[in-house]
Amino acid sequence: MVFEVLEYDFMQRALLSGTTIAVLCSVVGMFLVLRRYSLFGDAIAHSSFGGVALGLFMGIYPLWMAYVVSIISAVLITRIREKFDVSGDAAIAVMLSSGIAVALVIIGLAGGFSIDIFSFLFGSILLVSAHDTILVLAMTGSILLVILALFRQILYSTFDEKQAKVSGIHVERINYLVVFMAGLTVVTAIQLVGVLLISALFVIPNVTAMMLGRGFQSTIIISIVISISSVIAGIMLSYSLNIAPAGSIVLLSICMLGASMAAKSTGLFARR
Template sequence: MEILTADFFQRALTGGLLIGITAPLIGIFLVLRRLSMIGDTLAHVTIAGVALGFLTGIYPIAVGLVFAVVASFAIEKLRKAYKGYAELSIAIIMAGGVALASLFFTLGMGYNNDVMSYLFGSIYTLDTTDLYVVGAVTVVVVIVITLFFKEMFLLTFEEDAASVSGLPVKMLNLLITVMTALVISTAIKIVGALLVSALLTIPAACSLLIARSFKQSVVFSVIIAEIAVVIGLMAAGIWNLAPGATIVLLLIAMLILTLIGKKGFSA
């Protein structure tokens, strides 16, 4: 139990709680717009940026963040070019991200162990700089969603109606994608690139089963994510488990219980 009072664990808990706010906030919009796979895509691109950061000696998360934001612009450009095939843009950018990551892995053999920690998460290694970055992204995401909540709601359910009503649809689409890039680039050190999409989608999947309104689904998704982060980190710390994997598996267990409870209630 001493681990729970250690400085590194307190930093991990703080970082986890912050991502537990931003990931489901963005995730609920992605899930409802059927863009869930964008999380995996931007995570792979971010890993390429992290690998380049280690190669060049630049703060890896900063380089990963730049890569993710550039990729988000590219995704929006491709979505416009292939309007009827929105998922194609995601597949193309993911392929590019994987290719770049493989290339940088080959060039930086000595840094591969460091990069691998970003694949599976290394929340216990969060430092003060990491927390400042995650905190800044959290503030930005919360402010943007608060200011544009009604517009994003309409865009999510009726994009054509949003366009007809005069809303800046292109700007809002880009804004959502860029915020997704910011969240993912800061979350990969916490849960890892291979698991980050779970934090975006599973809380939203749970909340959509039990919420009676869109606002409720947003609130419930954040609460579910925070519960998973706190319990998952405590369990991982006490029993020496992989924290990122523990959080994700706990989220899956919560989804299964929600499905069972929903089925029983409906019956």
């Protein structure tokens, strides 16, 4: 049955886009989780939903507008935290509710849209076009190349900002770069799991991996493996059981987290 399913073009695109997004979310999500920005993805995703609605309202390709809005939101959250002494979770909460509010107002003003705007809420990986797949591949490749080029600076700033500054790293610039990349990643990943479940892709595989891995490199590899496994298995499961892929992907990754917690509590994965 597996090989039969793989013959379908839509399934090939779904698996290719899904696994690519899985890798991207694991890598970017690792830096967010370690910077205590776990809900950052959620806030950006909700804001970008406002961007999707705005794009549809203005007759612009919705994901392009979502990219613009998500980047503006990501930078705004960071600016609000820095300039107005507002805590990170409060800034995230403001941005999270603003995006949905903007979307609801625009949907109301437009009197509804001809396309299913709610596919952006819950994801539609099985419906991704060849154009979307190319966009996902290009965006993932670009972001991963930047991370690879600035790996030490990003990791050092994440580990200890003060020491990173002393070593000559422009920490503020790196922080803005990380949130900029997170904004791009969120919109790229919306097609896979939708706005509502996006933070699961950022957080769950990384939290699981942090329990199993020791160093940064091993942990990120474990996170990528967990993420790809849950995406592939989730898509296959959704096809065979006719259920929403976003739900099955996230539930599978939660199962892996539960299994890791159980294994760790029994000492199965105890670090030497």
